[in-house]
Amino acid sequence: METPLKDSVLDFYIDDQGVTPWTLSVASGYNLLRDPHHNKGLAFTEKERDAHYLCGLLPPTVISQDLQVKRLLNNLREYQVPLQKYMAMMDLQESNEKLFYKLLIEHVEELLPVVYTPTVGEACQKYGSIFKRPQGLYISLKEKGKILEVLRNWPERNIQVIVVTDGERILGLGDLGCQGMGIPVGKLSLYSALGGVRPSACLPVTIDVGTNNERLLNDEFYIGLRQKRATGQEYTELVHEFMGAVKQNYGEKILIQFEDFANHNAFDLLEKYSNTHLVFNDDIQGTASVVLAGVVAALKLVGGTLADHTFLFLGAGEAGTGIAELIALEISKRTSTALEDARKKIWLVDSKGLIVSSRKESLQHFKKPWAHEHEPIKDLIDAVKDIKPTVLIGTSGVGRTFTKDVVEAMAAINEKPIILALSNPTSQSECTAEEAYTWTKGRAIFASGSPFNPVEYEGNVFVPGQANNAYIFPGFGLGLIMSGTIRVRNDMLLAASEALAAQVTQENFDKGLIYPPFTNIRKISANIAAKVAAKAYELGLATRLPQPEDLVKHAESCMYSPSYQNYR
Ligand SMILES: O=C([O-])CC(=O)C(=O)O
Numbered sequence: 343m344e345t346p347l348k349d350s351v352l353d354f355y356i357d358d359q360g361v362t363p364w365t366l367s368v369a370s371g372y373n374l375l376r377d378p379h380h381n382k383g384l385a386f387t388e389k390e391r392d393a394h395y396l397c398g399l400l401p402p403t404v405i406s407q408d409l410q411v412k413r414l415l416n417n418l419r420e421y422q423v424p425l426q427k428y429m430a431m432m433d434l435q436e437s438n439e440k441l442f443y444k445l446l447i448e449h450v451e452e453l454l455p456v457v458y459t460p461t462v463g464e465a466c467q468k469y470g471s472i473f474k475r476p477q478g479l480y481i482s483l484k485e486k487g488k489i490l491e492v493l494r495n496w497p498e499r500n501i502q503v504i505v506v507t508d509g510e511r512i513l514g515l516g517d518l519g520c521q522g523m524g525i526p527v528g529k530l531s532l533y534s535a536l537g538g539v540r541p542s543a544c545l546p547v548t549i550d551v552g553t554n555n556e557r558l559l560n561d562e563f564y565i566g567l568r569q570k571r572a573t574g575q576e577y578t579e580l581v582h583e584f585m586g587a588v589k590q591n592y593g594e595k596i597l598i599q600f601e602d603f604a605n606h607n608a609f610d611l612l613e614k615y616s617n618t619h620l621v622f623n624d625d626i627q628g629t630a631s632v633v634l635a636g637v638v639a640a641l642k643l644v645g646g647t648l649a650d651h652t653f654l655f656l657g658a659g660e661a662g663t664g665i666a667e668l669i670a671l672e673i674s675k676r677t678s679t680a681l682e683d684a685r686k687k688i689w690l691v692d693s694k695g696l697i698v699s700s701r702k703e704s705l706q707h708f709k710k711p712w713a714h715e716h717e718p719i720k721d722l723i724d725a726v727k728d729i730k731p732t733v734l735i736g737t738s739g740v741g742r743t744f745t746k747d748v749v750e751a752m753a754a755i756n757e758k759p760i761i762l763a764l765s766n767p768t769s770q771s772e773c774t775a776e777e778a779y780t781w782t783k784g785r786a787i788f789a790s791g792s793p794f795n796p797v798e799y800e801g802n803v804f805v806p807g808q809a810n811n812a813y814i815f816p817g818f819g820l821g822l823i824m825s826g827t828i829r830v831r832n833d834m835l836l837a838a839s840e841a842l843a844a845q846v847t848q849e850n851f852d853k854g855l856i857y858p859p860f861t862n863i864r865k866i867s868a869n870i871a872a873k874v875a876a877k878a879y880e881l882g883l884a885t886r887l888p889q890p891e892d893l894v895k896h897a898e899s900c901m902y903s904p905s906y907q908n909y910r
């Protein structure tokens with residue numbers, strides 16, 4: 343057999359230690375069928391079966407990978423319950439990785455909602471009950487003092503990207519503790535499927551410091567530490583040890599993506615580590631980049647420049663303030679105005695009402711830049727009527743908050759109101775696609791964080807876009823990895839955003855879409871990766887030299903291929 347197997351060009355960047363001997367020793371005979379990285383199931387050819395001690399272990403038929411994909415898709419479609427589809431996909435990932443990715447890549451529109459939002463949310467809620475095998479590393483308070491050793495227990499050594507959560511704010515579902523593991527697992531499968539990063543280079547991590555979720559603490563199937571969340575120094579020290587161990591074990595170029603931390607930690611962690619590590623917060627930065635792209639694309643449909651628009655957010659946490667800041671940065675850049683002035687076009691409402699200067703003293707630090715001069719307003723509907731936004735963005739994590747009143751008020755102010763209901767999963771969406779189109783009489787430009795089906799309204803079909811950070815983080819990460827970039831900077835987020843907006847075609851606009859369909863996502867990711875890498879080279883933060891001439895081609899050549907290889 344040809345080992346080490348090369349999954350993609352990124353393998354050439356593997357350090358001298360190369361592939362683990364473990365892979366070499368088990369990959370034949372029955373164990374080969376049990377090795378998810380190399381298993382091909384019925385697609386092993388006669389010759390391969392002869393050469394690798396597989397005769398008799400498989401029924402006589404040899405089928406192609408394409409036929410395997412077809413068969414699996416047929417089986418998946420038989421399941422009525424989304425969670426059953428999810429579990430079937432996880433089983434496939436654990437038994438035949440290439441087939442899992444080929445299926446996911448070739449049927450991305452259909453299967454994204456299965457392995458990602460909304461179903462992954464339900465999977466996390468029930469993770470203890472459906473748990474079968476470890477899909478990532480669990481670093482709990484018990485591992486304190488030995489995190490480096492724990493990292494070395496993971497079978498893969500050449501890790502390029504880690505997605506880590508502490509489970510405190512899983513989507514809009516709140517504290518799911520250790521069961522948040524579904525999120526890093528799901529995000530990383532998109533890194534490979536959508537962004538082409540080798541699966542073996544991806545490491546999902548859950549930091550378990552307990553949970554404040556009483557239901558889970560009392561659930562006999564809960565898999566995490568049965569205690570209230572550690573906070574303060576105990577929390578900070580565990581995370582700090584993790585961050586240090588990761589850098590020590592994997593080097594400076596390891597990308598660490600923070601995912602679904604609570605507001606009170608997310609901003610601080612990002613700030614604390616952004617000058618010592620390659621860190622990226624998907625909820626703050628990834629969401630910001632994807633929403634800016636959608637808004638910029640929407641300008642083609644509604645007219646005006648970014649600076650001509652007025653933005654109102656419901657929700658002033660990671661997504662809300664992250665998006666607001668990136669929009670302000672872009673306005674400031676395009677119009678050469680001061681950032682403070684650009685921010686004045688943007689208003690945020692939190693659970694206490696409009697964020698205004700009289701509230702400044704009591705605001706969390708990440709909200710302070712948005713405390714503009716204005717009299718207090720308590721309700722969203724009154725804020726809409728007063729501020730008269732052209733763009734309404736929901737990032738509250740609370741479903742059904744864009745009520746009929748609110749949406750109708752947007753339609754009364756705007757010919758084409760831009761309404762983005764970003765909270766996940768579907769149950770937490772601020773409104774449904776159907777509500778947005780019906781209440782605006784088909785005039786809304788609508789996108790949501792979790793997918794909605796097309797809506798028919800008065801004989802017209804409206805296709806809602808999905809404003810989800812899944813458009814950005816896989817290509818963004820690929821761009822960082824392929825260029826050996828050592829720090830993330832805002833200009834890279836702006837570059838990613840521009841790259842995504844540039845991928846929306848006239849045909850998409852004609853359908854009212856402000857995002858391209860996910861079917862072309864690998865091409866989109868390659869373009870994003872190229873723009874991000876180009877910016878990193880420009881800023882002197884890319885270490886992989888010389889800079890390739892054609893970065894799009896380079897990105898494509900780096901991408902993991904899910905097609906089987908021939909084993910000698
Ligand atoms: O996971 C998603 O679908 C988007 C996201 O980061 C979140 O909602 O936290």
Ligand SMILES: [Mg+2]
Nearest residue numbers: 601602624625
């Ligand atoms: Mg998230």
